[in-house]
Amino acid sequence: MEELKPSTVIMAALSTLSPPHLSDLSHSIFSDVHTSRRRLTFILSSPTLFSFTLRHLNSLSLSHKSLLVARFLLSALRRLSRPFQTPSKSFPHHPSTAFVTPRDLDAAVLLLLLCDVRQHNPAALETPITHWRSTLCRIYSDSLLTISGIATGGSGAIIPYIETVGRCWKFVGFVVSRNGGKARREVAASPVAVVELPSVAVGGCMAVECVICKEEMNEGRDACQLPCEHLFHWLCILPWLRKRNTCPCCRFQLPTDDIFGEIQRLWDILVKVGSPSDGD
Ligand SMILES: [Zn+2]
Ligand SMILES: [Zn+2]
Numbered sequence: 001m002e003e004l005k006p007s008t009v010i011m012a013a014l015s016t017l018s019p020p021h022l023s024d025l026s027h028s029i030f031s032d033v034h035t036s037r038r039r040l041t042f043i044l045s046s047p048t049l050f051s052f053t054l055r056h057l058n059s060l061s062l063s064h065k066s067l068l069v070a071r072f073l074l075s076a077l078r079r080l081s082r083p084f085q086t087p088s089k090s091f092p093h094h095p096s097t098a099f100v101t102p103r104d105l106d107a108a109v110l111l112l113l114l115c116d117v118r119q120h121n122p123a124a125l126e127t128p129i130t131h132w133r134s135t136l137c138r139i140y141s142d143s144l145l146t147i148s149g150i151a152t153g154g155s156g157a158i159i160p161y162i163e164t165v166g167r168c169w170k171f172v173g174f175v176v177s178r179n180g181g182k183a184r185r186e187v188a189a190s191p192v193a194v195v196e197l198p199s200v201a202v203g204g205c206m207a208v209e210c211v212i213c214k215e216e217m218n219e220g221r222d223a224c225q226l227p228c229e230h231l232f233h234w235l236c237i238l239p240w241l242r243k244r245n246t247c248p249c250c251r252f253q254l255p256t257d258d259i260f261g262e263i264q265r266l267w268d269i270l271v272k273v274g275s276p277s278d279g280d
Contacts, residue, residue, distance in 0.1 A: 004271065006169045007162050010080060012274030014158070021083045028079055030157045039102075040109045044140060050133045053106045057114075060107070066172055068108045070259045073168035076161070077266040084273045113140065115167060172263070187261030189245040189254040194238070200225045211248050212236035228252035 014022065043049050060068070117124055117139055124135050199222045202208055208217045210233045217223050223231040224238075230249040232240075240248060245256040245265070253265040 006166045009267070009270050009274055010162050010165065013080070013084065013270040016273055017083055025080070025083055026158055028082075029161045032076070032079060033157050033161055036105075036109050039106055040113060040140065043106055043110055044133060044137045047133060049106075050110075053103075053110050054129075054132070056103060057107045057111055065111060067259065068104055068111060069168050069171045070263060071104070072108045072112070073165060073172055074259055074263050074266070076165050076168070077263060077270070080165070081266045081269045084269055112164065112167060115171060119167075172260075184264065185258075185261065186244045187256045187258040188243060189241040190257045192257075193255045194241050198225050199223070199234070200231070202231065210236050212240060226252060226254070 014025070017025065043053050057065070113136060114125070117136065121139060124139060125132065127135055202217045202219055202221055202223050208223070208231050209215065210217055210223075210231070212232055213236050215233075217231065217233060222234070224234045225231055226237075226247050228247050228250050230247050230252075232248070237248075241254065245254045245261065246252065247254075253268065256262050256265065
């Protein structure tokens with residue numbers, strides 16, 4: 001599959017939304033952006049908090065940093081893909097993929113600002129580290145003036161948000177490719193999602209085969225139904241979902257507690273919605 005630009009995929013998906021859905025989404029994005037900006041303003045205005053956060057950031061390995069950004073990306077993708085998931089196909093979030101501490105959130109927002117500055121204004125960070133706070137303060141307040149759409153809370157918040165998603169994507173993608181390419185890994189389905197799967201009685205005039213063991217399911221017996229409505233023996237599907245989060249018939253993806261697997265799943269939802277040949 002060819003490489004798709006995150007902003008193109010997201011814009012294509014959002015263009016299918018009705019005006020009320022788009023308006024709900026932009027309100028939700030606005031409140032998320034507002035939270036990050038409030039944190040960042042707070043960090044930049046306090047010398048103590050700034051040096052504490054920077055020290056914390058510097059103590060992290062590249063893979064830890066990547067994990068921070070991945071969590072940030074995941075929360076954005078959850079927000080962006082929510083309008084495309086019918087209630088029966090959405091699952092509660094598992095705490096392991098959410099932000100754990102305010103310190104992590106602080107580190108992530110500062111890291112993203114540093115990445116942005118390094119990309120657009122690399123000379124700014126060649127000053128001694130003791131000058132970074134005042135330099136970043138200046139760049140940050142200038143950037144706030146240029147994205148005045150944010151202040152109105154309208155759909156103007158969406159574009160910068162998508163740009164941030166693109167930056168996170170690049171950061172995480174960079175590390176993923178260093179670790180042996182972007183080949184899709186198999187990840188276990190989230191136990192929380194598996195516990196929520198319904199048990200249904202097999203019935204009707206049609207014989208139903210469990211594709212895992214290739215045997216017919218006995219009428220009247222309970223079977224496991226995935227959100228895509230495919231049926232399996234419980235004893236067949238449970239071991240399967242401990243290794244993979246996909247339906248054996250149609251590759252519908254269940255949520256996973258693996259952060260990168262979950263990013264891939266939500267990304268696939270956005271790609272599907274936004275591509276006219278593949279969507280429904
Ligand atoms: Zn079976
Ligand atoms: Zn299926």
